[in-house]
Amino acid sequence: SQTIHQWPATLVQPVGSPLSLECTVEGTSNPNLYWYRQAAGRGLQLLFYSVGIGQISSEVPQNLSASRPQDRQFILSSKKLLLSDSGFYLCAWTFKDRGLSYEQYFGPGTRLTVT
Amino acid sequence: AQSVTQLDSQVPVFEEAPVELRCNYSSSVSVYLFWYVQYPNQGLQLLLKYLSGSTLVESINGFEAEFNKSQTSFHLRKPSVHISDTAEYFCAVTPFGNEKLTFGTGTRLTIIP
Numbered sequence: 001s002q003t004i005h006q007w008p009a010t011l012v013q014p015v016g017s018p019l020s021l022e023c024t025v026e027g028t029s030n031p032n033l034y035w036y037r038q039a040a041g042r043g044l045q046l047l048f049y050s051v052g053i054g055q056i057s058s059e060v061p062q063n064l065s066a067s068r069p070q071d072r073q074f075i076l077s078s079k080k081l082l083l084s085d086s087g088f089y090l091c092a093w094t095f096k097d098r099g100l101s102y103e104q105y106f107g108p109g110t111r112l113t114v115t
Numbered sequence: 116a117q118s119v120t121q122l123d124s125q126v127p128v129f130e131e132a133p134v135e136l137r138c139n140y141s142s143s144v145s146v147y148l149f150w151y152v153q154y155p156n157q158g159l160q161l162l163l164k165y166l167s168g169s170t171l172v173e174s175i176n177g178f179e180a181e182f183n184k185s186q187t188s189f190h191l192r193k194p195s196v197h198i199s200d201t202a203e204y205f206c207a208v209t210p211f212g213n214e215k216l217t218f219g220t221g222t223r224l225t226i227i228p
Contacts, residue, residue: 032214034215042220043205043218043219043220043221044159044205044218044221046215046216049214049215051214090158090159092159094214102147102164102166102209103149103161103164104216105161106151106158106159106160107158108157108158109156109157109158111156
């Protein structure tokens with residue numbers, strides 16, 4: 001079966017510091033990968049998605065970036081955090097072959113507080 | 116482009132009472148529809164989905180949703196709620212052949228003992 005991991009689970013960082021959040025998927029290959037941010041009362045905002053190694057699509061202009069150095073690894077980064085970057089960050093994956101499944105599978109999330 | 120509207124941001128319901136969480140969508144093409152549930156400080160879990168076939172779909176824990184194409188709705192219902200149903204519920208759509216989901220803003224369901 002497939003599993004998705006995110007770390008760290010919680011993070012408190014000062015404004016202006018760098019950020020690196022990691023997501024890994026096990027039990028499948030060549031998945032589509034997604035980063036979402038969830039702010040209080042605002043639902044889920046898609047930040048980035050990737051259909052393969054090194055292929056990143058950005059949905060929202062901001063001071064965040066994403067990378068996919070390996071097939072099942074997705075990293076969310078920032079060089080300098082802003083207060084507005086606080087939120088709950090969720091990673092998700094789907095099968096590349098949509099005939100297998102159409103839904104997205106979510107990780108446990110990372111709670112980021114920028115102080 | 117697609118959009119999803121969940122008009123009710125919060126729904127309080129007494130335990131064992133019925134509940135309906137509303138979801139309406141807008142799309143110029145055919146879509147697949149989903150309901151996800153999020154318990155506090157956790158990721159999202161798929162509750163149920165509509166891909167094709169019967170317009171009434173059910174989950175293993177008593178929830179059901181009905182796809183209504185003419186009203187572009189996919190409302191979620193449960194005849195009798197329990198304390199354990201306290202969570203946030205998200206409706207989502209994806210067009211055929213698209214890799215991305217569009218989510219609604221969520222409905223927080225609170226069960227009153």
